[in-house]
Amino acid sequence: MIGDPGGIGPEVCVRALASGLTRSQGDVVLIGSASAVERAIADTGVSLPIVPVNTAAGAAQVEGLPLIDCGDLSREDFEVGKPSALSGRAVKRWMDRAESLCRSGALDGWIMAPINTDSMRQAQLVEHLDDLQPKGTFMFRLSGPLRAVPIAEHVPVRDIAATVTQERVELVIGLTDRHLRQWGIPAPRIGVAGLNPHAMFEEDAEIIAPAVDAQRQAGVDVRGPVSPDAVFRQCVEGEYDAVVTMFHDQGQIALKTAAFEGACTVYLGLDYVQLSVPHGTAYDIAGTGRAQHHSMVAAIRTALDLAAGRGFLASETNPGGPEA
Numbered sequence: 001m002i003g004d005p006g007g008i009g010p011e012v013c014v015r016a017l018a019s020g021l022t023r024s025q026g027d028v029v030l031i032g033s034a035s036a037v038e039r040a041i042a043d044t045g046v047s048l049p050i051v052p053v054n055t056a057a058g059a060a061q062v063e064g065l066p067l068i069d070c071g072d073l074s075r076e077d078f079e080v081g082k083p084s085a086l087s088g089r090a091v092k093r094w095m096d097r098a099e100s101l102c103r104s105g106a107l108d109g110w111i112m113a114p115i116n117t118d119s120m121r122q123a124q125l126v127e128h129l130d131d132l133q134p135k136g137t138f139m140f141r142l143s144g145p146l147r148a149v150p151i152a153e154h155v156p157v158r159d160i161a162a163t164v165t166q167e168r169v170e171l172v173i174g175l176t177d178r179h180l181r182q183w184g185i186p187a188p189r190i191g192v193a194g195l196n197p198h199a200m201f202e203e204d205a206e207i208i209a210p211a212v213d214a215q216r217q218a219g220v221d222v223r224g225p226v227s228p229d230a231v232f233r234q235c236v237e238g239e240y241d242a243v244v245t246m247f248h249d250q251g252q253i254a255l256k257t258a259a260f261e262g263a264c265t266v267y268l269g270l271d272y273v274q275l276s277v278p279h280g281t282a283y284d285i286a287g288t289g290r291a292q293h294h295s296m297v298a299a300i301r302t303a304l305d306l307a308a309g310r311g312f313l314a315s316e317t318n319p320g321g322p323e324a
Contacts, residue, residue, distance in 0.1 A: 001094045002032035002040075003113030005078040005087050007281025008291035010040035013113050015293035016300055017065055018046045026304040027059035029066040031101075031110070032094050033073035037065065039080065044289045056107055068101075070094055080287040083116050088123030091115050095132075102272040108307035109273025111264075111299050116281045130154055137269035138172055140179070140242070141251065141278075142302070142312065143259045146235050147242040148251030149176055149268060160247045164195055164203055169211035172244050175268045177220045180241055184311035191231045191240035192224025193250060199225035208246075232258075264299040266306065273307045275299050 003009020098110035180188035
């Protein structure tokens with residue numbers, strides 16, 4: 001899904017498909033508006049035509065940019081570099097179209113190019129970006145060999161401890177194990193970060209440790225609570241396939257320090273693969289053709305690998321470089 005038409009989403013989508021780096025791995029189509037894609041083609045200098053399609057089947061053989069055109073946005077409806085209610089409403093319709101195609105089995109997954117909270121607010125669709133997260137899901141973020149999923153998202157620091165419950169920790173451990181197996185990791189190894197420094201206080205011993213023990217007894221290869229200042233390095237070194245973290249920034253700081261361009265997010269709890277990229281709409285450079293598309297290429301390749309049960313080949317091979 002091409003993202004907010006006023007931002008860099010259409011540009012990075014066009015450049016990612018034009019690179020040809022994903023053609024050998026599966027069929028990829030754009031979902032959105034021809035007017036936004038035409039603008040992106042002009043801004044990036046890509047010399048490929050739009051090819052209207054109704055399905056993703058056979059898209060790898062299309063000589064051009066395959067597009068499921070929702071036909072609901074004209075060039076006059078949005079301005080490059082600015083949010084708008086029309087953009088927000090169009091994006092929501094495109095998201096709904098992608099989800100519908102996945103639920104019907106027509107697609108194995110979809111990727112959300114950058115959207116803008118201001119556009120969505122002006123359209124009176126959301127108050128916070130978290131409102132767009134599918135209900136009952138958790139955001140599994142990966143950057144090369146480092147993969148982390150928090151048990152909660154944007155929570156004020158003063159409220160974090162109250163969100164750490166045994167039930168929630170167990171749930172996320174179990175979901176992580178199940179999805180890793182579906183994605184092609186036959187015997188996942190999961191580390192669980194402690195909440196406190198060195199995992200040495202009450203929440204670690206009385207809440208996290210019992211949750212880890214319960215999941216281990218259920219057959220999951222899981223360890224924890226592990227000191228938060230060590231668990232991410234251990235994951236990078238191959239000791240774990242993923243880390244369950246106790247709050248958003250606990251894992252995000254490590255992930256964005258390790259590598260940024262190749263990072264992406266997968267949603268746990270869905271029957272299909274859904275990803276997003278780690279950057280925003282970048283209105284300040286939208287329309288200049290300068291936006292890097294390596295994150296989108298990495299997201300596409302990762303989605304194709306996970307949907308096919310090949311594991312994390314794309315992110316492990318080159319997590320952030322131009323050939324990703």
